[in-house]
Amino acid sequence: MRVQPLILKAILAAICMVLFAPAPVLGVQTTGSAIAVETTTTAPTVATAPSAEGATDQAAFDAGNAAYRQQDFPAAAGWYQALIEEGLVSPHLFYNRGNTAAQLGSTGEAVLNYSRAFNWIPRDADLRANFARVLPPGEHEAPPDFFGAPGRWVRFFTLGEWWTLFAICYAAAGVCVAAWLWVRRGGARGIAIWRRAAWITVAMALIVAIPAGVRRYQAHSISHVVVLEKRASVFSGPGDEFPQVGYAVEGSRLPRLQFEADPAWTRVVLPDGLRGFMRTADGAVLRGDALK
Template sequence: MRALLLVVILFAAFPLFAQETEKTASEKYNSGDYLGAAEEYQLKAEAEPDNPYVLYNLANSYFKSGDGDKALVYYLRAFKLLPRDADIRHNLAFALQATGQKLVPDGMPDTVFNLYNYYSLAELKGLSAFFAWLLAFSVLAYFFLGRGKRVKLLCFAAGALFLFFALWLTLRYPAGSQRLAVVTVPRAELRSGPGENFPVGLSVPRAHLLVIADSKGEWDHVNIKDTDSSGWVLKKSLEEI
């Protein structure tokens, strides 16, 4: 009984603790203590790993403190969860630009990029599944409950929306499902094989994006994003998004 009461008390007190942590983090950030703010936001991010706003604030704190690679990690995680947020998108683009990288591919208008990435991959999966179920139920209603105009309209609308979101998901999935990682050491050495006995082909500086294609033990086979260069790099040199 006492154990149950303790759990209830801790559960009730957690929101107050989280609010106090966020208040403390905000105060430290506004006072210029960016490392202190990062520590506070890190605690909150560990408790709420799927909260894009916490990840965004954590990224801002790291960026202001001069820790560009960690800032990029958390900007990317926030963008993955909420790509339509203008502040997240702007700061991610700025952080990438600071390291000579780009968020928007060459030749693609910003408006097209923003619309194309309006929903996260998880949201597109959810919307596709929702309209698939709605289509299935509307077809059943059409055959078993009557073939009125409203049922026909529901079937058409559900089918059209399912195809729309399924196509959108299909177009987004190859890039959206990539295993991205950020270099977290001064220079990551890319070797021709998974071992230090293999020669170094090239090196990638801190805070640059890599795409993980395969893994073997302590090594990841990576591609440098938007290039044809690839190699094997130690996992400890990267932080996966």
């Protein structure tokens, strides 16, 4: 019996199980199928947002779903937003909040919440279809960063998925190396098989470790600002008295740079590479896999 092919098949099967298994959901989940979004050109009047206080998270979420099905989008947005402000983390909550924002014509809020959901369920077909409708021209579901196209590809797998793949490859490499050392006295054929398996699995672990490290850096060290205004001016310095170097349209996600001197201003990078300052109130921070 050839041991090496069986080992490689087992590793590939484990990797496929990780990649195609449903993403774990934190917090509440939707009941029933996802509700498709058709963006509207006019925004209805936004009613006063209801409060989730006094109701369980699931009850509040169900109330938002019921309001959405009745096309009462302002009420649904209020229920979902109340849960988000309480600190609840759920990709389905972010997805539904993005749906209501899209229905109300709030492109920036839709992009913000779809981006949050994308961190958890990046390969969800409904999310990607709805996301594409509200993104500014030329943008992808994955926010831009200095990793470029490879960085966007890495974001189509969650941080947990990358580390699970690395753990599988690392464990397989450890087993193969241990077996290789164990059978060194068992003859040339046995040694060759396990040595080859050890080299293959070690190489796989190293290859997977690179995108896993990139994804971790994206999650914890890179943040963006989602523009919420129709047009946000960007200045060369933190103040209106500085020359304007450009502007960003609603829904744009601009890489955010470190700047703490004046909380009223945020330092960002425009798509053409220019760096400047925009008013903090004109956008919302999207930080890696975090809620805020």
